[in-house]
Amino acid sequence: METSSPILRVGVVGYGHLGKYLVDRLLKDGPGLGLTLGFVWNRNSDKLKGLVPAEAILEDLSFFANRRCNVIVEVCHPQIVREFGVHFLSQSHFMVGSPSALSDFDLNQKLRQASMQHGRTLYVPSGALWGGQDIQRMNDSGTLKALFIRMSKHPSCFRLKSDVLADWEEGEGRRVLFRGSVAELCPLAPNNVNTMAAAAMAAGTLGFTGVQGEIVSDTELRDYHIVEVEVTGSDGFSVHTVRRNPARLGAVTGSATYQSFWNSLLICKGHGGRVYLC
Ligand SMILES: NC(=O)c1ccc[n+]([C@@H]2O[C@H](COP(=O)([O-])OP(=O)(O)OC[C@H]3O[C@@H](n4cnc5c(N)ncnc54)[C@H](O)[C@@H]3O)[C@@H](O)[C@H]2O)c1
Incomplete structure (x- = not known):
């Protein structure tokens, strides 16, 4: 039937x-x-x-x-x-x-x-986020020790709740805007760090306060955003991924998203x- x-x-x-x-x-x-x-x-x-x-x-x-x-x-x-x-x-x-x-x-x-x-x-x-399911599996099996995510974008792609980028100029290059826990980053850049928040949910044992993140402004990144994920496991295990997410200038969301x-x-x-x- x-x-x-x-x-x-x-x-x-x-x-x-x-x-x-x-x-x-x-x-x-x-x-x-x-x-x-x-x-x-x-x-x-x-x-x-x-x-x-x-x-x-x-x-x-x-x-x-x-x-x-x-x-x-x-x-x-x-x-x-x-x-x-x-x-x-x-x-x-x-x-x-x-x-x-x-x-x-x-x-x-x-x-x-x-x-x-x-x-x-x-x-x-x-x-x-690349590898989210793998992060979740490591989390669930107790082998996830640390997680770090860096998101780099053209300054026009950030929507921040602070004026740290008020003075950006074309050609200035790379500037680290903030580094800290995802819990601290979410209120500062709620529209830009959803990928980090997803990672913090996958890595529930570390949580929003345990997962670390960094947002970087880079005027060279006119065509794409970069999302880097560094996972640390037990016994020297580690993974580092670099994702290039094509995005128009000023776009908060990469097109592949x-x-x-x-x-x-x-x-x-x-x-x-x-x-x-x-
Ligand atoms: N999970 C991810 O990876 C990811 C990726 C991109 C965007 N996002 C999030 O998804 C949401 C939508 O993204 P988007 O690119 O479509 O944004 P967008 O700005 O294009 O659309 C948001 C819509 O919600 C409405 N809106 C805004 N604030 C509101 C409020 N307080 N109450 C009711 N309606 C409101 C706007 O009028 C608009 O129609 C945002 O919160 C964004 O941060 C998540």
Whole structure:
């Protein structure tokens, strides 16, 4: 007897660069892959008119549960994770596109608890992180000793909550902006360090305070961002990866990250009440 997989209904929260990309892919490729668009919410719904089928537009996010989605994807702002994350997990699996929000210890704990309590998965997309699953495996087997991530970008690609880059000039070269724990970096550069936050989730035993990061401004990097990951294990084991992520000048998100988010979404079919790097 032939069995068909159930259709996965996806709710998309946020309609900026990533949200629009995911919605377009859902409308174009979703039906062939067993995915359907359950709703799209944006704080200004006028932006959706003519671009999203009228029946998919959700005007008020507090009514998200009526749309009965299997998975909800946040590609919006850490504030929405704070306000709605626990509610989303009470109804659906939840893919958190702004994992820098999870540097808040209380929120992190609340989301983990909600996930366990409701048996729904808190998905963290790997984004521009290379080797996240390997890091998670080392973490789970107790062999992960240290983790360091450096993200280097053209200064126009940073959105910082400080004026440390206010005086940058074309041609100035390389400048280390900040080095410290991912817990310290997330509030400083919430839009730029989601990859580090994903790594801190994968490396749960080190956590946001144990994983170290560095952000570097480099005017030479006009066409791509660089993400370096240094993993230290036991008995002298180490891995160092260097990822070049093509990106336009001024772009916060590298272009390969869009496809990476789509691939992550395809994994969100339910992995029980736990955090899952996808
Ligand atoms: N996990 C990763 O690797 C990764 C990569 C890129 C971006 N991100 C994160 O994903 C999110 C979306 O990224 P993007 O490139 O699409 O951003 P974007 O700026 O293009 O879009 C963000 C959308 O959210 C809306 N928005 C902003 N602040 C809001 C608020 N406080 N309340 C409600 N709506 C708000 C904006 O109007 C916009 O529609 C951001 O938080 C970004 O930091 C994560």
